[in-house]
Amino acid sequence: MFGRAGDNKAAPSGPIVPVSPSQALKPERAPQPPRRSRRARNQVVVFLNFVLSLIIFIAIVGIGIFWYGKTEFEGPGPLDQTTDFMVRDGAALKQIAAGLERQGIVANQRIFSLGAQGILGDDTLKAGEYEIKAHASMRDIVELMQSGKSILHSFTVPEGQTVQQVFDRLRTAEMLVGDLPEEMPAEGALLPETYKFSRGTTRAEIIAQMLNGQTRALEQVWARRAPDLPLASPEELVILASIVEKETARADERPRVAGVFINRLNRGMRLQSDPTIIYGLFGGAGKPSDRPIYKSDVEKPTPYNTYVINGLPPTPIANPGREAMEAVANPSRTKDLYFVADGTGGHAFAETLDEHNSNVARWRRLEAEQKQAAEAAAAAEEDEPEGN
Numbered sequence: 001m002f003g004r005a006g007d008n009k010a011a012p013s014g015p016i017v018p019v020s021p022s023q024a025l026k027p028e029r030a031p032q033p034p035r036r037s038r039r040a041r042n043q044v045v046v047f048l049n050f051v052l053s054l055i056i057f058i059a060i061v062g063i064g065i066f067w068y069g070k071t072e073f074e075g076p077g078p079l080d081q082t083t084d085f086m087v088r089d090g091a092a093l094k095q096i097a098a099g100l101e102r103q104g105i106v107a108n109q110r111i112f113s114l115g116a117q118g119i120l121g122d123d124t125l126k127a128g129e130y131e132i133k134a135h136a137s138m139r140d141i142v143e144l145m146q147s148g149k150s151i152l153h154s155f156t157v158p159e160g161q162t163v164q165q166v167f168d169r170l171r172t173a174e175m176l177v178g179d180l181p182e183e184m185p186a187e188g189a190l191l192p193e194t195y196k197f198s199r200g201t202t203r204a205e206i207i208a209q210m211l212n213g214q215t216r217a218l219e220q221v222w223a224r225r226a227p228d229l230p231l232a233s234p235e236e237l238v239i240l241a242s243i244v245e246k247e248t249a250r251a252d253e254r255p256r257v258a259g260v261f262i263n264r265l266n267r268g269m270r271l272q273s274d275p276t277i278i279y280g281l282f283g284g285a286g287k288p289s290d291r292p293i294y295k296s297d298v299e300k301p302t303p304y305n306t307y308v309i310n311g312l313p314p315t316p317i318a319n320p321g322r323e324a325m326e327a328v329a330n331p332s333r334t335k336d337l338y339f340v341a342d343g344t345g346g347h348a349f350a351e352t353l354d355e356h357n358s359n360v361a362r363w364r365r366l367e368a369e370q371k372q373a374a375e376a377a378a379a380a381e382e383d384e385p386e387g388n
Contacts, residue, residue: 072108073115076135079105086199087145089127093117096125096145106138116142126150129199152196155206159192159321160245164284166190166210166319170203178202187284188238188316191217217322225329230265239312241320241328246275250346254327260336260349262328269337271306279317280304343370 085105087096093116097109106112116125119142128150132141153175157166163184170180180203191213195206222234231237244258261271278287280302287293298305304313338356339347343366350356 069111069114072111073138075137077105077137077141078107079132079134079136081134083132084129084151085132086129087125087127087150089200091125091127093125100141105132105136106141112138112142115139119143120146127200150198152198154194154196156194157190157192157210157319159324160242160249160318161192162279162284162286162318163187163190165286170206173203175199176201176203176206178204180204181207184284185211186315188242188319189214190319192319192321214319218325221322221325221329224326226331229329230262231328236312237325237328238320239316241324242316242318243271243273243275243306243313244327245320245324246318247273248347251323253346254324255330255332256334256336256349257339257347258324258327259332259334260339262331263335263337265311267337268310270308270310271312273306275317276304276306276313277302279313343367 083103083105085100085103093113094109097106097112097116100106100112101109115138119139123146125142125145126148128145128148130141130144130150132144136144155170155173155176157169161169163186167180167184170176176197177200185207190207190210193210193213195209197206218234218238222237225231225237229237231240240258240261243261244254248254248257261273264271274293277293277297277300281287281297281300298307301308303309304317306313334349335351336349338350338353338359340356340359340363342348342359343363348359348363350359
């Protein structure tokens, strides 16, 4: 019977040599390994292989370290609540980093320093006091200090204060540093305003800002003044503005008060302003709160008493604000020549002396009524029985 094609296997060639059982169980000798090429045995190749392996290892480690540092640098910081941090002028990056770690704002000063160097390049961290938010990342802190957006404090100069009074306020401003200048600026040379500053700003710097501010403001106001004012110079505008500033604190009244004084100057009338009496008597220190103005004060001759002198005083009597200067530069166009307090915080204006005298009489009656009411209230309070 014939099989299918391919079923027959080729017979082994050569004779079969029988072996004993002990020979069959004996292990055969392993073949010799192939001989390494001379190139593979070269020491240079071995060294290069080592170097390559070392580079790969270092690269892996470096990537791991970089990734860890990047995660730490950009991740949330350890700070639990918002706090302030002061960067001193001239402080080195290492000093800042050490201070941040010491206060618990960053977890690792080395990572902060390295990350900051990468971000800053040729830039620096700006001096100032900074508000660090809770859990702020190191990157957030670096960018904040690079921007210089430090905490700003305020120093406010109210309108109508004298230079001496401004200096007294500066002397007690705790956030400012440094001594005041030995010589005070001229009266009226400081611009009343709110000034923003960072911790460590000197008192002299604030004064310089006020001087520059007043110079700029006066230049702008003088350039936009009405053409027919009886004022020969910007300095005269400041003098009259200081009187207007002391006469009324109401912004809506300043142009009208300024108009009264402009009308008086045009007619050759004396200004008759009570604040000029006070400045002539007490100067920049101001009148004591418990000191009234006596009739003898009105008649006392001083260089500032506009009941006695003609025209304007020799200098301003205070530091006027921008609005008072603008009111003088463009006063209300009225025929008013007089004004007196009306008891509501404002003034009653009049064109004639008779009308003015009526307003004065009304004000004196109101003053008397207010005084009687105050005395009655005080007496009633004294008569009340003491509590048990």
